[in-house]
Amino acid sequence: MNVEDKKIIGRLESIALPELGIAAMQVRVDTGAKTSSLHVDNIVKYMKQGKPWVKFDIHPDIHNVETLVSCEAVICDIRKIKSSNGNSEQRYVIETPMTLGNETWDIEITLTDRADMNYLMLFGREAIGKRLLVDPSKVFLAK
Structure with a gap:
């Protein structure tokens, strides 16, 4: 994929x-x-049906903790992840479709406690893949 073919996100x-x-x-x-x-x-x-699953709750709106979504997903892996503060922890990994703008593709997500962080989700480079470029000076470019 050429640079010209990639969507720019903020x-x-x-x-x-x-x-x-x-x-x-x-x-x-x-x-x-x-x-x-x-x-x-x-x-x-x-x-469930011989496979490991995980149940969990998400508060998708950081400004409204009353909103709660209960979820379940197949566990596709358990990984040792080193966080930005240097601590390592074992995390469940799920794979699920993600929609950004008008495109949807499967991504892997680790489940963790990010309560002390400003954003409930980090969108990492494996999910960015070869399809996106990041302009760190901009926000909300995907329409």
């Missing part, structure tokens, strides 16, 4: 996670993060 964008019931969520684009990460509460692992 350092902040609004995405949807349709299979998780999230119509709009502001995310911080972070090319320093390999995998995207999502703040969730009440993580519970369980087995």
